[in-house]
Amino acid sequence: MNPSLAIIIPAYKQEFLKETLDSIAAQTCGRFTLYIGDDASPENLYAVISEYEPKIDIVYKRFENNLGAHDLIAHWQRCLDLAKNEEWVWLFSDDDVMGPECVERFYQVLLGSPDCDLLHFGTNIIDQHGGIIKECAPFSQRLSVENFFSERTKFKINSSVVEYIFRKSHFQDCGGFQKYDLAWCADDATWIKLGASRGILTIPDSKVKWRYSGVNISSNITNKSIVFRKVSSSIKHIKWVSSFFRENNIHDKTSSFQKVKWILSVVVLTPSFSLPEKYKLLFQITKDLGYMKVRPVAMAYLLYWQLKKLAPESK
Numbered sequence: 001m002n003p004s005l006a007i008i009i010p011a012y013k014q015e016f017l018k019e020t021l022d023s024i025a026a027q028t029c030g031r032f033t034l035y036i037g038d039d040a041s042p043e044n045l046y047a048v049i050s051e052y053e054p055k056i057d058i059v060y061k062r063f064e065n066n067l068g069a070h071d072l073i074a075h076w077q078r079c080l081d082l083a084k085n086e087e088w089v090w091l092f093s094d095d096d097v098m099g100p101e102c103v104e105r106f107y108q109v110l111l112g113s114p115d116c117d118l119l120h121f122g123t124n125i126i127d128q129h130g131g132i133i134k135e136c137a138p139f140s141q142r143l144s145v146e147n148f149f150s151e152r153t154k155f156k157i158n159s160s161v162v163e164y165i166f167r168k169s170h171f172q173d174c175g176g177f178q179k180y181d182l183a184w185c186a187d188d189a190t191w192i193k194l195g196a197s198r199g200i201l202t203i204p205d206s207k208v209k210w211r212y213s214g215v216n217i218s219s220n221i222t223n224k225s226i227v228f229r230k231v232s233s234s235i236k237h238i239k240w241v242s243s244f245f246r247e248n249n250i251h252d253k254t255s256s257f258q259k260v261k262w263i264l265s266v267v268v269l270t271p272s273f274s275l276p277e278k279y280k281l282l283f284q285i286t287k288d289l290g291y292m293k294v295r296p297v298a299m300a301y302l303l304y305w306q307l308k309k310l311a312p313e314s315k
Helices: 017-025 045-052 072-080 102-112 145-153 168-173 186-195 224-247 256-269 275-289 292-310
Strands: 005-011 033-038 058-062 088-091 118-126 132-135 164-167 200-211
Touching: 005 017, 005 072, 005 102, 017 045, 033 045, 033 072, 045 058, 072 088, 088 102, 088 168, 102 118, 102 200, 118 186, 145 186, 145 224, 145 256, 164 168, 164 186, 168 186, 186 224, 224 256, 224 275, 256 275, 256 292, 275 292
Parallel strands: 005 033, 005 088, 033 058, 118 200
Antiparallel strands: 088 164, 118 132, 118 164
């Protein structure tokens, strides 16, 4: 039986939806079904989606209750449940863009590596106007999960949920999505589970454009409550990775300070916290992880970035 692909969009926002659907309709290979789960959006998403029904094999479902606002992973899962018998799943979004040959390249790589469970596209980060903010560093052709975690923690690579296609049966065998509040780090943990035995295989010659729009969770750095929740999920993620690596005899290449610095990245960026408030968060992070020995150097790291932000730009 030929492999089949489900592209799944948990949808809520209309602003960039047309651009997303344009990129899907433009695929050079049409061997997929597009499933769209409308998270009780206040906007008329179907008015946009209906225009593409003659061009794409679409299954649309509007849910009566908004789930993503308080349990994004549960919304992801109910959207996955819309899929039928497809062997492969690509969880996409309502504001990102896929290159025109992505689906074709996926099938080509799968033909040569039928034993893989998790595939990945390279990524460019774009702004709300579609301009490229960053060309992300490429993954190695087959990346082990120990190197994935190490390179993520050391800020050497970026990763977002829309870059990955996974084998549905393996996903189910691994227990599905790893669950954290706001789904923050949930995708990273899930890829570690799915790639533990065979790694992450990169699909060449086609890219996904991930949008840093100013309205998604990743770009929300001013809301104190959101920042606290991101930090809490990051702490849980580090604890989970430590346990998972230990149970699966995977070597952790990162230091305690590198992990703390990675968590602090969301704290460093926010303008809503004073330096004493950031120190308080740092104390909580190091206490929860048992990394008290790195507290002095982490405090110096926070101070450095606080002073750097306050310094006038050099001319």
